[in-house]
Amino acid sequence: MEFWTSFRKKQVLDIILVFSIFLVLFETNGVESRKQAKHYEGGVVNSFQYSAISCRKHTASLTDFGGVGDGTTSNTMAFQAAISNLSQYASDGGSQLFVPPGKWLTGSFNLTSHFTLYLHKDATLLASQDENEWTVIEPLPSYGRGRDTQGGRYISLIFGTNLTDVVITGENGTIDGQGETWWNKFHNGELKYTRPYLIELMYSDTVQISNLTLLNSPSWNIHPVYSSNVVVQGITILAPVKSPNTDGINPDSCTNTRIEDCYIVSGDDCVAVKSGWDEYGIKFGMPTKQLVIRRLTCISPFSAVIALGSEMSGGIQDVRAEDIRAIDSESGIRIKTAVGRGNYVKDIYVRGMTMDTMKMVFWMAGNYGSHPDNNYDPNAIPVIENINFRDMVAKNVTMAARLEGIQDHPFTGICISNVTIGLTKKPKKVQWNCSEIAGVSSDVSPHPCGLLTDQGTEKACNFPEESLPIDNLVLQTCSYHLKCF
Numbered sequence: 001m002e003f004w005t006s007f008r009k010k011q012v013l014d015i016i017l018v019f020s021i022f023l024v025l026f027e028t029n030g031v032e033s034r035k036q037a038k039h040y041e042g043g044v045v046n047s048f049q050y051s052a053i054s055c056r057k058h059t060a061s062l063t064d065f066g067g068v069g070d071g072t073t074s075n076t077m078a079f080q081a082a083i084s085n086l087s088q089y090a091s092d093g094g095s096q097l098f099v100p101p102g103k104w105l106t107g108s109f110n111l112t113s114h115f116t117l118y119l120h121k122d123a124t125l126l127a128s129q130d131e132n133e134w135t136v137i138e139p140l141p142s143y144g145r146g147r148d149t150q151g152g153r154y155i156s157l158i159f160g161t162n163l164t165d166v167v168i169t170g171e172n173g174t175i176d177g178q179g180e181t182w183w184n185k186f187h188n189g190e191l192k193y194t195r196p197y198l199i200e201l202m203y204s205d206t207v208q209i210s211n212l213t214l215l216n217s218p219s220w221n222i223h224p225v226y227s228s229n230v231v232v233q234g235i236t237i238l239a240p241v242k243s244p245n246t247d248g249i250n251p252d253s254c255t256n257t258r259i260e261d262c263y264i265v266s267g268d269d270c271v272a273v274k275s276g277w278d279e280y281g282i283k284f285g286m287p288t289k290q291l292v293i294r295r296l297t298c299i300s301p302f303s304a305v306i307a308l309g310s311e312m313s314g315g316i317q318d319v320r321a322e323d324i325r326a327i328d329s330e331s332g333i334r335i336k337t338a339v340g341r342g343n344y345v346k347d348i349y350v351r352g353m354t355m356d357t358m359k360m361v362f363w364m365a366g367n368y369g370s371h372p373d374n375n376y377d378p379n380a381i382p383v384i385e386n387i388n389f390r391d392m393v394a395k396n397v398t399m400a401a402r403l404e405g406i407q408d409h410p411f412t413g414i415c416i417s418n419v420t421i422g423l424t425k426k427p428k429k430v431q432w433n434c435s436e437i438a439g440v441s442s443d444v445s446p447h448p449c450g451l452l453t454d455q456g457t458e459k460a461c462n463f464p465e466e467s468l469p470i471d472n473l474v475l476q477t478c479s480y481h482l483k484c485f
């Protein structure tokens, strides 16, 4: 068993590597880094470098804990043992678990604080399809029940709760949820509990999820919930466009989140901003706020590029999205809510969006329905206000917008400016179908509905100038050497 601090490791490896004619050495910021995966003495030296919220003093490989990357041996115990062992370093510089090249079949495992899970580019985690590998945990308090079934839910593949300073990253290594059996169970009504997500962090602070490819999640892909200071960057998410509820990234009752440089093809919303469901979400009372989404590319033929809701009962406030690219998607920005949800969706800002082949560009619905049970409060009317969309070009669009507020409780302060929508060969006759909304427009074509009062040209909708605190979070460069046999 090898178990070195990165410092001692570096010294040993330096001696070995001096004698190797194959190795190229170069200096970066005083830290050596080398071309990765050099073979010597039958082993492999992995040198790797990445950006992270913090670097770690201690590093171990999954193989140190008996991991076998053959695609058929279960590594659940290896992951659990490794992380349990590494958790002892939380107050001693933190630790990192390296997952080498290979196919690592595993059930769920829990992360720890001051910890990094690092996947080599040729490492694939394969989610176990054995239901016994999935602990059933309590429903989220803000949902009151599982999303698929009443009662509990299968724990996520990679799970963490009450953590601080957690990184899940790699050089585009893969996490494959092997979701098809779960999708079939969902379609056939055979689920005992709600399907697992791929990555869920609850009640956590300072979280980074970056540079990974997530495939075929059983359900949602990335779910930070009741968390703060979350960065999701450089993630590729792929799932069949007809797979059920394979949402990309769902910040849920989170404060100060940054989602950037992601590419998502999925069977549900690419990004769905949430905060709990009806009376459970209202009681829990935790909004999602201070969210930045930028440089997102989305393909979602049956869902939205960015959805707000439908579960929004803790409130959603101060969302800023920019540089968004949508291809072949059902709608660009969608607000989903209903009587019984309560709270609000307010101070939403989107600018710089290009769209090609869309059923709809904008969609707001106050009658989304979908209640957890019949105990929702019919007087809990959600307030939707100060919604700003500007600087967008769309082509091959079937319908510009469906904007439907709640009867006698209109959605207000809607502003749309500098938006050019090109239509498909067979567009809808009515391009803007509006009811129970109020707002303004400027430089929008085709011409919006009368409820969006035309302000004339060059009146731009708001987009806040000052940045959010999450943009002050700076990533460091971390470098490591690791010998694995």
Ligand SMILES: *[C@@H]1O[C@H](CO)[C@@H](O)[C@H](O)[C@H]1NC(C)=O
Residues within 6 Å of the ligand: 050, 051, 052, 169, 170, 210, 211, 233, 234, 475
């Ligand atoms: C992700 O990978 C890119 C390209 O290799 C790199 O520039 C960037 O620093 C990485 N970011 C994170 C947060 O891992």
Ligand SMILES: *[C@@H]1O[C@H](CO)[C@@H](O)[C@H](O)[C@H]1NC(C)=O
Residues within 6 Å of the ligand: 001, 003, 064, 065, 081, 085, 088
């Ligand atoms: C866990 O870490 C300790 C160092 O505290 C080490 O001695 C031990 O071998 C490790 N255990 C396993 C199972 O690897």
Ligand SMILES: *[C@@H]1O[C@H](CO)[C@@H](O)[C@H](O)[C@H]1NC(C)=O
Residues within 6 Å of the ligand: 080, 108, 109, 110, 135, 137, 159, 161
């Ligand atoms: C992971 O954490 C959850 C929730 O705290 C717990 O129910 C589960 O048993 C833990 N799993 C392991 C393998 O420790």
Ligand SMILES: *[C@@H]1O[C@H](CO)[C@@H](O)[C@H](O)[C@H]1NC(C)=O
Residues within 6 Å of the ligand: 161, 162, 203
């Ligand atoms: C996690 O934090 C929440 C909120 O602070 C708390 O209610 C819960 O008891 C904590 N859970 C654990 C396992 O510490």
Ligand SMILES: *[C@@H]1O[C@H](CO)[C@@H](O)[C@H](O)[C@H]1NC(C)=O
Residues within 6 Å of the ligand: 172, 212, 213, 236
């Ligand atoms: C990561 O891998 C996916 C899947 O192979 C690929 O589509 C994507 O382009 C890769 N991203 C980077 C940054 O290399």
Ligand SMILES: *[C@@H]1O[C@H](CO)[C@@H](O)[C@H](O)[C@H]1NC(C)=O
Residues within 6 Å of the ligand: 352, 353, 390, 391, 392, 393, 418, 460
């Ligand atoms: C209108 O939006 C386009 C992007 O779609 C942008 O390039 C242009 O600068 C905007 N015009 C104004 C006046 O802001």
Ligand SMILES: *[C@@H]1O[C@H](CO)[C@@H](O)[C@H](O)[C@H]1NC(C)=O
Residues within 6 Å of the ligand: 357, 358, 396, 398, 424
């Ligand atoms: C335009 O949209 C229609 C669907 O409305 C689609 O069938 C067609 O392929 C799209 N055309 C182009 C050029 O993308």
Ligand SMILES: *[C@@H]1O[C@H](CO)[C@@H](O)[C@H](O)[C@H]1NC(C)=O
Residues within 6 Å of the ligand: 404, 430, 433, 434, 435
């Ligand atoms: C507009 O939307 C309403 C639902 O709010 C629907 O009943 C009506 O048929 C739509 N009108 C058109 C012309 O599409």
